[in-house]
Amino acid sequence: MKKVSLALLLFSSLTCFADEFEEDDFGSEDLTQLVSQQELNQKEEKLSLYGSVGLSTSYNYNHDKPLLPTQNDYRGLSSVKTSADLNIEYKFDNGFKAKAVLKAYNDFIYDIKSDDYKVTPKGYDKGFDLNEIYLQGALRSNLDIKIGRQIVVWGKSDNIRITDSLNPLDNTTPGMVDIEDLRLGRAMTKIDYFVNDWAISGIVLHENRFSDMPQYGSDYAPANLMIANAISVDEPSNSIDNSGIALSASANMQGQDLAFYYSNQYIDNTTYRSNMLGFAYNKVVDSFLFKTELAYFDNYDSNLVDSKIDSLVGVEYNGISDGSISLEVANKDDDIQYALRFTQSYINQTLDFTALYSGFGKECEYGGFTRIWFDYDINDKLSSSFGFINYIGKEKKSFEMIEDNDRIFASITYSF
Numbered sequence: 320m321k322k323v324s325l326a327l328l329l330f331s332s333l334t335c336f337a338d339e340f341e342e343d344d345f346g347s348e349d350l351t352q353l354v355s356q357q358e359l360n361q362k363e364e365k366l367s368l369y370g371s372v373g374l375s376t377s378y379n380y381n382h383d384k385p386l387l388p389t390q391n392d393y394r395g396l397s398s399v400k401t402s403a404d405l406n407i408e409y410k411f412d413n414g415f416k417a418k419a420v421l422k423a424y425n426d427f428i429y430d431i432k433s434d435d436y437k438v439t440p441k442g443y444d445k446g447f448d449l450n451e452i453y454l455q456g457a458l459r460s461n462l463d464i465k466i467g468r469q470i471v472v473w474g475k476s477d478n479i480r481i482t483d484s485l486n487p488l489d490n491t492t493p494g495m496v497d498i499e500d501l502r503l504g505r506a507m508t509k510i511d512y513f514v515n516d517w518a519i520s521g522i523v524l525h526e527n528r529f530s531d532m533p534q535y536g537s538d539y540a541p542a543n544l545m546i547a548n549a550i551s552v553d554e555p556s557n558s559i560d561n562s563g564i565a566l567s568a569s570a571n572m573q574g575q576d577l578a579f580y581y582s583n584q585y586i587d588n589t590t591y592r593s594n595m596l597g598f599a600y601n602k603v604v605d606s607f608l609f610k611t612e613l614a615y616f617d618n619y620d621s622n623l624v625d626s627k628i629d630s631l632v633g634v635e636y637n638g639i640s641d642g643s644i645s646l647e648v649a650n651k652d653d654d655i656q657y658a659l660r661f662t663q664s665y666i667n668q669t670l671d672f673t674a675l676y677s678g679f680g681k682e683c684e685y686g687g688f689t690r691i692w693f694d695y696d697i698n699d700k701l702s703s704s705f706g707f708i709n710y711i712g713k714e715k716k717s718f719e720m721i722e723d724n725d726r727i728f729a730s731i732t733y734s735f
Contacts, residue, residue, distance in 0.1 A: 370405040375730035392435035400426040415456030438536035451504040468504040478658035481612040482597035487530035494688040524563030575602040606638030686718030
């Protein structure tokens with residue numbers, strides 16, 4: 320009897336509670352909306368969209384009037400480009416992540432100056448590129464996998480590529496942009512194994528993607544169509560037989576980094592397949608960062624050399640308040656190359672000044688370029704850039720051809 324009374328009392332209490340809940344402001348519809356909102360928030364946490372849109376322009380101030388009326392007139396305004404970068408990320412419940420990076424641009428200069436541009440360089444007026452698209456995750460606590468078009472950076476240099484040979488570059492406007500913003504994605508399967516301080520990576524290179532080079536009609540390419548076509552090389556097909564392989568072992572230890580590299584792949588923009596053995600090391604000593612790289616290539620180009628060794632030494636001084644200065648010297652393709660960079664930040668690190676000189680030859684007799692620019696963060700989302708580049712011709716034919724390409728450039732970018 321007591322059990323029956325207790326059950327009746329409990330039922331009565333629950334009934335009263337339900338009645339009060341229905342009369343309360345937070346009803347069943349609100350509860351449904353709350354659950355839906357929580358589910359939506361969880362989906363938003365899994366899916367991320369971010370990127371930027373920008374407008375850039377450049378003005379050539381050193382070109383002469385073309386000799387023939389059929390040639391492009393590069394004087395004055397040389398680019399009015401809009402661009403967009405979109406990053407899409409999705410995180411799965413099992414910890415894997417999928418990411419895609421889309422890049423698109425449209426340069427209106429070829430419409431604005433249609434009378435001056437008799438030839439539009441291929442791919443310069445507009446383009447769309449799925450630069451990265453990959454799936455990444457952990458197979459075990461010390462074993463990761465990454466599949467798809469991606470970017471893998473080798474080496475320690477910021478200005479000169481020695482061992483950094485896996486990704487091609489956008490070289491359509493040489494000297495205008497730093498290497499870190501020029502890399503083009505390449506389809507690979509990458510597996511990383513972590514043990515103590517070491518990361519050991521094995522990579523299969525599925526895609527043979529070459530660097531984008533200056534095209535006929537650009538002031539960076541030969542003015543003669545036959546010469547321009549003669550130096551272009553078609554990419555090998557992406558067959559299993561043409562796939563490449565790469566291995567690396569790197570360690571991040573206190574105050575120093577060490578890495579060993581091996582690859583077997585086609586040399587960029589050639590029909591030659593080469594084995595590369597590489598080494599990179601840097602060490603921090605007080606306010607100095609010392610770096611070195613070494614790379615051996617066999618079967619590099621049988622028309623020129625059977626093999627070659629490229630090397631680099633560099634030092635960076637960070638003892639300057641909000642600034643740094645670095646010097647890198649490389650022996651690459653049997654030619655000496657220098658890169659001297661100075662960076663200084665102002666106004667609470669919202670304004671960055673950078674000067675970069677790149678020279679070729681033991682006494683810089685082969686030419687090079689100097690680029691000086693300012694980057695200014697207007698606010699958290701809006702940034703701008705302004706600067707100029709001066710090409711030095713001298714004895715190297717490739718620089719002699721573009722020594723009149725000096726230009727002023729500016730851009731404004733909105734990030735979201």
